[in-house]
Amino acid sequence: MPVVKQNRMSKKPLILITNDDGYKADGYNRLIKLMRPLGDVVAVSTLESTSAMGHAVTMQTPLRLNKIKEEEGYTEYLSNGTPADNIKLGKHLLLNRMPDLVVSGINHGSNAAINIIYSGTMAAALEAAMDGIPAIGFSVDEYGQHPGLDHTDEVILKITKKVLADGLPKGIALNVNIPKKSDKPLKGIKVCRQAEAVWKETYEERTDPFGRKYYWMSGIFLDGDQRPDTDEKALKDNYVAVVPSQVDFTATQLLNTLKF
Amino acid sequence: MPVVKQNRMSKKPLILITNDDGYKADGYNRLIKLMRPLGDVVAVSTLESTSAMGHAVTMQTPLRLNKIKEEEGYTEYLSNGTPADNIKLGKHLLLNRMPDLVVSGINHGSNAAINIIYSGTMAAALEAAMDGIPAIGFSVDEYGQHPGLDHTDEVILKITKKVLADGLPKGIALNVNIPKKSDKPLKGIKVCRQAEAVWKETYEERTDPFGRKYYWMSGIFLDGDQRPDTDEKALKDNYVAVVPSQVDFTATQLLNTLKF
Numbered sequence: 001m002p003v004v005k006q007n008r009m010s011k012k013p014l015i016l017i018t019n020d021d022g023y024k025a026d027g028y029n030r031l032i033k034l035m036r037p038l039g040d041v042v043a044v045s046t047l048e049s050t051s052a053m054g055h056a057v058t059m060q061t062p063l064r065l066n067k068i069k070e071e072e073g074y075t076e077y078l079s080n081g082t083p084a085d086n087i088k089l090g091k092h093l094l095l096n097r098m099p100d101l102v103v104s105g106i107n108h109g110s111n112a113a114i115n116i117i118y119s120g121t122m123a124a125a126l127e128a129a130m131d132g133i134p135a136i137g138f139s140v141d142e143y144g145q146h147p148g149l150d151h152t153d154e155v156i157l158k159i160t161k162k163v164l165a166d167g168l169p170k171g172i173a174l175n176v177n178i179p180k181k182s183d184k185p186l187k188g189i190k191v192c193r194q195a196e197a198v199w200k201e202t203y204e205e206r207t208d209p210f211g212r213k214y215y216w217m218s219g220i221f222l223d224g225d226q227r228p229d230t231d232e233k234a235l236k237d238n239y240v241a242v243v244p245s246q247v248d249f250t251a252t253q254l255l256n257t258l259k260f
Numbered sequence: 261m262p263v264v265k266q267n268r269m270s271k272k273p274l275i276l277i278t279n280d281d282g283y284k285a286d287g288y289n290r291l292i293k294l295m296r297p298l299g300d301v302v303a304v305s306t307l308e309s310t311s312a313m314g315h316a317v318t319m320q321t322p323l324r325l326n327k328i329k330e331e332e333g334y335t336e337y338l339s340n341g342t343p344a345d346n347i348k349l350g351k352h353l354l355l356n357r358m359p360d361l362v363v364s365g366i367n368h369g370s371n372a373a374i375n376i377i378y379s380g381t382m383a384a385a386l387e388a389a390m391d392g393i394p395a396i397g398f399s400v401d402e403y404g405q406h407p408g409l410d411h412t413d414e415v416i417l418k419i420t421k422k423v424l425a426d427g428l429p430k431g432i433a434l435n436v437n438i439p440k441k442s443d444k445p446l447k448g449i450k451v452c453r454q455a456e457a458v459w460k461e462t463y464e465e466r467t468d469p470f471g472r473k474y475y476w477m478s479g480i481f482l483d484g485d486q487r488p489d490t491d492e493k494a495l496k497d498n499y500v501a502v503v504p505s506q507v508d509f510t511a512t513q514l515l516n517t518l519k520f
Binding site (some may be wrong): 004029048049051052053054055056057058059060062063064065082084085088092093114116118122123126130131157158159162170171172176189191193194196198201202203206207210212213214215216217229242243244245246247248249250251254255258259260 | 269307308310311312313314315316317318319320322323324325342345347348352353374376377378382383387388391418420422429431432435447451452453454456458461462463466468470473474475476477489502503504505506507508509510511512514515518519520
């Protein structure tokens, strides 16, 4: 595998980028373009979408890596892994030192509320944060192949430059969700908590050409969280929602009451 | 697809079971055997291991379901989905009402500390909890195809019976990790917090028969958490570790200090 190390003497920040919509996605390519003036960039993604992979890592099949582009200050790879794999592969096989920043996205579709747990975009950011690397996942609240993205540039650069300058506490990744493009300007940036909202799935039953049944999952998103400081509320009010996020599932409120 | 609904008139608890080691796994079959006297059981798993799938759900390929066994009070299915898919499929396509309990496992290998985020076993339990269903993920701290399991029966039944009787707060799943079988008896059950511990991965490079490089991930587990009430500490002291777990990634300690 053609491992190319970054220049050890470079004073520029080293930025590792991935996403979960595949390497051709508009959001990914826009994020790369935004990051390149800020540092040396290494980008690792996949041929196809790995959306909804959550924090999956690849243990059952061999991982492969191919370099597909190399320019001054920029190297791009394709892998057959998940977004979390891509961060691990980047750290261990593609870089000669820990990156100064991991950015993931721009995801086509919101990762606010419960979506964070299904999100490959945020899995990549959290994977980096767990290893002490400042990390940000960017998503825009519009699904589809070509979401409006030009309203996201300013806020992405603002947040990224702040994190490059100040760092983040160990273990913290920012879950940044940007409202869908509209004719109204963004109102600003709000630091929020993850909303308690759920998906109610439905399954569409189809029959394949060989007469066998199969199913596609879809669903509707139900946000019943009335708290004033949630990411869903911020998005609805046309603010950029930033949730400082960490991997601690402990329901600490029960530590003293649960007994066996 | 041969959907068989449970008997609507049954007074027995309805228990949905899955795992991530495949339907032949010792832990899964032991868990089914333990649950059957407690209620009507529907089990859904996969042909092969889906270990380390995290909270992945299947969006890119069609889902399939096949009934492979039907006995009084017991139905078993195979799917081609992830553990989280299996809970969603179970709820929507296989049961005529919400289950009273979801149990997942017995996983071959610990899901304590950071392992919870990679764990299909716990993804299934959390998926149920997010929908308000009491849920428990059981794991034994021994990897391999045939871990010692007979020491787990008593504690699994004790915890399960308590959850069936008392329920769990909405959104809570129990992450239950049981020490590896040894000649010392288990000391008891401790309610714990998730330890801050990390994996340091290594990648083994191999060459396939066609001359192409590929990689297998492995790693070592580093537990540097000195707090007295972690799941890792409990396991080391030969206690069963129970972490009440929920899906809220918000780093609430930063909500008032982070500014943009």
